[in-house]
Amino acid sequence: MIFFRWKTAAGAARPEPVREHSATLVAIAKNEARYIVEWLAFHLALGFGRIVVYDNDSSDGTAAILDTIAARDSRVVRVAWPSPSNASPQIAAYTHAVRRVTTPWTMILDIDEFLVPFGYEDLTGLIQSVPEDVASLHVNWLGFGSGGRTDPGYELVTRTFTRCSERAWGNHHHFKTLARTDRITEVLIHDILTSSGRRVLTDFEAFTKGNVGASDRVVYGGVQINHYQAKTLAEFQARMRRGDANYPLGHPSRQRDDSADRFAQLDRNEAEDLKIRAFEAPFEAQYQRLRAILRRA
Template sequence: MTSSDPQTSPSRRVLFSAQKNEGPFLLEWIAYHKIIGFTEIFIVSNDCDDGSDTLLDALDAAGEITHVKQIVPVGIPPQTHAAHLAKDSGFFRDGDWVMWLDADEFLLPAEGGTVEDIIAAAEAAQASSVSIAWRFMGDSGHAQWPGRHISTAFTGAAPMWKGKSTQVKTLFRWSDAIEALDIHRPILAPGVTADTFRALNSAGTDMEPRFFDRAKRVPFNRINVEKQPYKLGRVLHFSIRTPDMFALKRQRGDGYYANPQEVQRDDDFYAAKNFNAREETGHHQHEAAVTQEMARLLQDPNTARAAEAVAKTLAAKLGQLA
């Protein structure tokens, strides 16, 4: 067998995302997920007018990520089309560990760990996936964007749910058991059961039988655990960020729907997602490393120029909102 044989090569750790107009956040998001252990980053973009597609092109040309622009057919949600495009591209290989995160989501492995640590826990349990609970992050009292997610500027968070249903994002091994991608979890092929595909949650226990129910229109994407919901890790979800960034998000719309404006992003939505009752500081340990990695990425002149253009466009957009 050669060194490229998947049976002898280390598993790739692939981060996938579909985005539109996430330019101000991409460099940090990419840098962060590189330092916690993702080896490949595959991003599909569409209809960007903030310079993010140019930034992604520069990062692709520098060998840092893989970027594909998509043209979304009428009547199909952008994220759905991106998922089909990615699967059909042949990018994913048997044995890859794959996770779909949006640009407002940051995987935080437990106790300063890495993606490899989560994978090791799964493999020790002979599991093929780990569904990791969200933890919502609030605006921590900021009216304007402080510039970074991974910083001491953000500490406000939701309670650590115990015994309550919370949504997940799933890290899973790519194989013929996977029929399709979904933003929260893989869609399993017909006939795949708990006997052939062990699925864990972030408490380290088995997912509910509903995880394997193909009859549900929306695949089951939650966990209900009484103890240690974040034992293996959590996904910090900055769903609102700050009022100014939320206003731009409202303009962009939601990629999960064929009509991007289908979801109501109003003041009530902001208030409902603005969790600040508890403190989250786990991400602070990575701030210095992320800063250093962002600086490394910006050493590429094309990336630096594209990032500067994104910043100028952001300032102009915020000026129009004022």
């Protein structure tokens, strides 16, 4: 059996078995206490073997939640990640991560993004379907709106927001990437570059890269990324005011547009999508388990 070690924030090394189809999920988070348990539970239910969250100066209890869960579930790791003064904390965190991941596959998501492999039983089924000559799988967004909700006093994002944009919306050209770890050469916000192998969308066909992190066509070949960018106006504005982690502190581009007009552009509700409910049972089991860990603590 092959093992790898990831040092936690406290410095303890944890050996875990590396399986052929295992994957590590990486994220950077700032003040995501409201959402982090649901996000962790869902992706653990899918079958990610390790989830590493870079805690970027959170002040709302995110760190305590992650540390409590990590102490009782070795698949979860928190890395304290203060913002550097002259670099993107997001890119720096991703680069730090991919140099340490030793699972065969790596994926990077935001906390408002949920990988939904609706055409497969779980993450392993998706990975097993990827042709051997493919180095990176690029999964398009599906953008969800508020569904007319104005009150942020709900429990779960994935059960509350089911209205989404029509498929033709331009934002859906954006993607996030699942890549073979040993071929990664560079990490961008949406994209992962590799040394060799084909870059494909979820139909396993090549694509032309358009704008940064966007494809020339939109494909949902049995998998999509549910992107809950809007939620309610109050939540959207709170997220925008945290700033853009793609830029260092003090950079003028770090400030984000939190206006009602910008929210209206993203609050798309023309259709309904319930594909994420295919994973309701395993998600519920993981969610209740994590909540029990937090209650006992």
